[in-house]
Amino acid sequence: MDTRKTDHHNKFLVGKIWNNQNISGRYDNIEGLNGATVRPNEGVYFAVTGDADGYHHTDLK
Structure with a gap:
């Protein structure tokens, strides 16, 4: 994640595997x-x- 960009906050991915x-x-x-x-x-x-069954990623680019 590039924290130099102003839109770097609150990027995450969530989902379920089924x-x-x-x-x-x-x-x-x-x-x-x-x-x-x-x-x-x-x-x-x-x-x-x-x-x-859920997952989340919080360190996305």
Whole structure:
């Protein structure tokens, strides 16, 4: 993240990892996957989904 730019604050990525078990095309509470690693294309930071299937990255460029 380039902190010399004025728009460097509040950049983050959030999401859920899930397996569409019932092929509905929509997320259902039972379909979340915990323990999955989420890694951006660039950089060294990563996140691992938690018990609620979610992840977040806060150090984005």
